[in-house]
Amino acid sequence: MPDHDHPAINLATYQRRLLEALHHADVDSDGYAIARELRADPLLAPLAERMGRWEPRSLETAAELARRWGRVDPATTAEAPHSDGTRDQT
Amino acid sequence: MPTRLTPVRVGLSLMTTEDFRAASLPLFADGVVDALEWSPDMLWAPCGERHPEPAWCAALLDHYEHAGRLSGHGVHLSAFSAEAPTRHERWFARLAGDPRRYRRFSEHVGFMSAPGFADGAPLPVPRCAETVALGAAALTRIARVTGVPAGLENLALAFSESEAWEQGPMLADILSAASTASTAEAPAFLVLDLHNLWCQAVNFAIDPERLLAAFPLERVRELHVSGGSWSHPRADPLGRRFRRDTHDGAVPDEVLALIEPALARCPLLEDVFLERLGGTMLTEDERGGFRTDFMRLRALVYEAAHA
Numbered sequence: 001m002p003d004h005d006h007p008a009i010n011l012a013t014y015q016r017r018l019l020e021a022l023h024h025a026d027v028d029s030d031g032y033a034i035a036r037e038l039r040a041d042p043l044l045a046p047l048a049e050r051m052g053r054w055e056p057r058s059l060e061t062a063a064e065l066a067r068r069w070g071r072v073d074p075a076t077t078a079e080a081p082h083s084d085g086t087r088d089q090t
Numbered sequence: 091m092p093t094r095l096t097p098v099r100v101g102l103s104l105m106t107t108e109d110f111r112a113a114s115l116p117l118f119a120d121g122v123v124d125a126l127e128w129s130p131d132m133l134w135a136p137c138g139e140r141h142p143e144p145a146w147c148a149a150l151l152d153h154y155e156h157a158g159r160l161s162g163h164g165v166h167l168s169a170f171s172a173e174a175p176t177r178h179e180r181w182f183a184r185l186a187g188d189p190r191r192y193r194r195f196s197e198h199v200g201f202m203s204a205p206g207f208a209d210g211a212p213l214p215v216p217r218c219a220e221t222v223a224l225g226a227a228a229l230t231r232i233a234r235v236t237g238v239p240a241g242l243e244n245l246a247l248a249f250s251e252s253e254a255w256e257q258g259p260m261l262a263d264i265l266s267a268a269s270t271a272s273t274a275e276a277p278a279f280l281v282l283d284l285h286n287l288w289c290q291a292v293n294f295a296i297d298p299e300r301l302l303a304a305f306p307l308e309r310v311r312e313l314h315v316s317g318g319s320w321s322h323p324r325a326d327p328l329g330r331r332f333r334r335d336t337h338d339g340a341v342p343d344e345v346l347a348l349i350e351p352a353l354a355r356c357p358l359l360e361d362v363f364l365e366r367l368g369g370t371m372l373t374e375d376e377r378g379g380f381r382t383d384f385m386r387l388r389a390l391v392y393e394a395a396h397a
Contacts, residue, residue, distance in 0.1 A: 009216060009218045009220070011170075011172040011215065011216070011218065011220045011221060011224070012172035012173045012204070014215075014216065015171065015172055015173070015201055015204040015213075015215075016173075016204045016205060016206075018213065019204050019206075019207040019210075019213075020206075022213075023207065030323070030324045030325040031323055031324075031325030031326075032325055047216065050216060050250075050252075050253075053249075053250040053251075053252050053253075054249040054250050055249060055250055055325075055326075056323070056325035056326075057323035057325045057326040057330070057332055058247070058248065058249040058250065058293070058323075058332070059249060059325070060321075060323040060324065060325045061247070061321045061323055061332045061334065062211075062213060062247060062249070064321055065210065065211040065247075065334075066210055066211070068211075069209065069210045069211045070202075070207060070209060070210035070211070071207070071208040071209045071210065072206060072207060072208070073206065073207065073208035
């Protein structure tokens with residue numbers, strides 16, 4: 001069944017778990033470690049088929065981006081635009 | 091080949107830094123910059139105040155705004171964050187207070203925040219009903235707040251080849267849902283970033299022209315063109331480089347090669363913007379390279395638009 005027809009995907013859970021895994025990955029972690037952590041998460045089971053196609057080199061690059069531009073802020077959901085325009089673009 | 095209904099302008103995405111000013115001013119002085127793109131949220135401070143536009147930027151923005159050639163392009167909404175209501179409310183309140191009048195206004199596919207995580211580079215979202223609803227709601231609200239058509243830009247990062255292939259159909263779903271929800275006079279549009287598309291093509295060994303065809307090209311109003319950089323993930327047993335959209339280098343020839351096929355298939359295209367991050371042109375060689383990129387792009391667009 002295509003993912004876009006799957007009723008069980010919880011976008012909020014996906015986003016939280018992905019950001020946690022990317023931020024937890026230290027500079028010595030390779031993409032396989034990140035993939036293992038995500039695939040072992042029972043809350044992400046509805047995304048197992050999708051995650052099975054994820055390439056570790058992509059996750060490793062995403063972790064690199066998170067280390068460089070991401071900001072952990074336990075107190076809030078988010079609010080801190082940069083003023084200098086310096087970040088990875090899209 | 092569809093008949094082109096509108097002229098195509100070639101412009102710049104404006105940055106506020108001194109190196110960008112030095113690099114771009116000769117182009118403005120020569121009158122070769124047809125249009126301008128501006129990200130007002132680059133100047134929105136966390137506590138609510140608005141940093142002033144540098145005087146030279148304000149003069150350019152005034153000029154292009156009055157000529158009806160100023161496009162808005164948000165970078166900090168994180169429209170697809172499922173749990174960022176405060177961020178979204180603040181962003182829209184500031185957008186409502188933005189005094190500039192744009193021709194159209196766009197944001198990005200992807201999310202960068204979740205509870206506990208305040209910012210970062212945009213990350214992919216799966217194609218699902220909730221994603222489509224979030225994107226359509228954001229576009230509808232942007233159109234309502236700005237009073238101009240709202241659009242979305244495709245993302246560079248994908249975690250798999252299948253995610254690269256699903257982005258075009260997902261954008262078609264979102265733009266269609268947003269257009270249904272808004273008005274027929276201002277349908278939602280696609281900002282097709284050719285470097286982002288090429289990032290996915292080269293990272294997953296996809297023919298870029300085939301990937302191009304997977305996007306809703308009939309909705310493209312703007313193209314983005316830029317350079318980027320390479321990562322070298324240790325996780326790849328083949329040692330392949332991974333392309334990133336960092337806007338900090340020259341435009342690759344492979345991206346410029348996509349101009350002609352893109353123009354041939356995007357009948358409603360109106361503007362092509364060259365993007366280069368401020369602070370990345372610290373030498374005269376880099377600034378000259380930026381101007382060369384712009385003039386090459388302009389020549390290619392004009393040639394293809396009038397073919």
